[in-house]
Amino acid sequence: MNHCFGSCFTMMIVFFLFFYFLLIHRFKETRKDDVWLVDFYAPWCGYCKKLEPVWREVGAELRSSGSPVRVGMIDATAHTGVAAEFAVRGYPTIKLFKGDLSYNYKGPRTKDAIIEFANRVAGPVVRPLPSKQMFEHIMKRHDVLFVYVGGDSTLKDKYIEVASEQIINTYFFSASEEVLPEAVTLNEVPAVVVFKDGAYFVYDEYADGSLSSWVTKERFQMGLIAKGRLLKNLIQRVTTEYRDHYNRDFQFGYMDGNDYINSLIMGEVTVPSIIILNASNEQYFLPSEPVETMEQLIHFMNSVLDGTSQAQGGDNFFQRLKRLAYDGKSTVMSVFRSSPILGCFLFGLPIAVISLMCYGICTASVSDDASEDLEPLQREGLTEDEEEEEEEEEDVGQGQKAPMELKGPNEPGKEELGKKNMKSKKVD
Numbered sequence: 001m002n003h004c005f006g007s008c009f010t011m012m013i014v015f016f017l018f019f020y021f022l023l024i025h026r027f028k029e030t031r032k033d034d035v036w037l038v039d040f041y042a043p044w045c046g047y048c049k050k051l052e053p054v055w056r057e058v059g060a061e062l063r064s065s066g067s068p069v070r071v072g073m074i075d076a077t078a079h080t081g082v083a084a085e086f087a088v089r090g091y092p093t094i095k096l097f098k099g100d101l102s103y104n105y106k107g108p109r110t111k112d113a114i115i116e117f118a119n120r121v122a123g124p125v126v127r128p129l130p131s132k133q134m135f136e137h138i139m140k141r142h143d144v145l146f147v148y149v150g151g152d153s154t155l156k157d158k159y160i161e162v163a164s165e166q167i168i169n170t171y172f173f174s175a176s177e178e179v180l181p182e183a184v185t186l187n188e189v190p191a192v193v194v195f196k197d198g199a200y201f202v203y204d205e206y207a208d209g210s211l212s213s214w215v216t217k218e219r220f221q222m223g224l225i226a227k228g229r230l231l232k233n234l235i236q237r238v239t240t241e242y243r244d245h246y247n248r249d250f251q252f253g254y255m256d257g258n259d260y261i262n263s264l265i266m267g268e269v270t271v272p273s274i275i276i277l278n279a280s281n282e283q284y285f286l287p288s289e290p291v292e293t294m295e296q297l298i299h300f301m302n303s304v305l306d307g308t309s310q311a312q313g314g315d316n317f318f319q320r321l322k323r324l325a326y327d328g329k330s331t332v333m334s335v336f337r338s339s340p341i342l343g344c345f346l347f348g349l350p351i352a353v354i355s356l357m358c359y360g361i362c363t364a365s366v367s368d369d370a371s372e373d374l375e376p377l378q379r380e381g382l383t384e385d386e387e388e389e390e391e392e393e394e395d396v397g398q399g400q401k402a403p404m405e406l407k408g409p410n411e412p413g414k415e416e417l418g419k420k421n422m423k424s425k426k427v428d
Contacts, residue, residue, distance in 0.1 A: 040086070103168045144219055217247070231273075285310075
């Protein structure tokens with residue numbers, strides 16, 4: 001019975017491995033022909049195990065909806081070559097492959113957010129809006145809307161290029177001037193327009209710089225990275241009343257939760273909170289006092305601009321070492337949180353082996369030193385005759401010939417010598 005059960009279990013494992021490696025081979029063969037959404041994971045990663053049921057729901061819904069996106073998982077620790085090819089450095093890493101391009105997903109690890117990302121990136125880079133009804137429908141579904149208005153032009157080519165790079169962040173559309181709401185007035189066409197916060201803003205190449213940087217700044221709704229109704233209201237006032245003053249120096253946005261910020265600053269940020277990030281050198285600024293009024297918020301932003309606010313973080317050598325230590329600590333903690341037994345085995349076993357090796361080396365060294373120290377102590381307890389005998393034994397042990405010795409009176413040699421002397425006296 002046990003033999004039959006073991007055979008069935010072995011067959012199941014072999015079948016699973018065969019199917020798994022077949023999927024990897026299929027992914028490599030069809031990656032450029034199909035659209036793949038792939039989760040690179042590690043078996044010991046707690047966050048990966050937390051994502052697993054969500055990932056199954058993502059695959060099931062995309063299949064049932066007829067989406068062209070194929071969903072898969074790859075063990076990055078077993079397939080290190082594939083992971084290195086696509087620059088996988090953390091777990092879990094979600095990537096969407098579309099032709100020769102790959103897109104990293106950095107949003108919330110929820111079913112709806114991942115599916116929305118997959119459908120957005122898998123579809124056309126620029127989606128047409130052929131009618132007013134379609135335009136109004138899209139406006140209701142999206143908080144931020146980029147629209148190219150006009151025909152073929154150099155600006156359209158730039159727009160498509162930027163859309164290809166930033167499709168992971170937002171949608172891009174195109175429309176004719178007749179489709180736009182009546183309240184929208186354009187001085188010239190072609191043009192790129194962003195609709196958000198109940199208003200619209202037109203891209204100006206001379207005033208706004210490159211189209212890519214303008215899209216990066218405008219893709220957020222009004223607000224710094226903050227949470228809480230009071231702070232969001234303050235941010236909205238600043239971005240509305242001081243837009244021309246701060247729009248060139250700050251990109252405004254808000255974030256739900258503090259997990260990303262905590263990992264960035266390698267610490268804990270309470271919410272609601274305001275933080276200013278410098279993405280070029282990974283520095284960040286925190287207010288010296290709680291921000292509760294418009295004046296305090298303006299003072300904080302001005303202090304960052306004039307350099308009086310102290311910058312924290314950065315990408316120097318010390319911060320890189322700190323990052324390595326923080327990532328290592330986070331990895332260890334995630335392993336122990338998800339599976340304490342596995343964590344004890346992975347980290348306890350090597351430590352135990354190294355400890356035993358060090359103990360063996362140290363005890364061997366101590367034994368040698370102790371034997372050398374005991375030798376003179378043993379010699380101190382010997383008489384002169386015993387010391388001479390011991391030295392002679394050592395000489396013999398080293399290959400030297402011991403000198404002849406006379407035997408004691410009780411020994412045969414001495415008795416014979418005594419008898420001979422007695423006989424010689426009698427004869428005399």
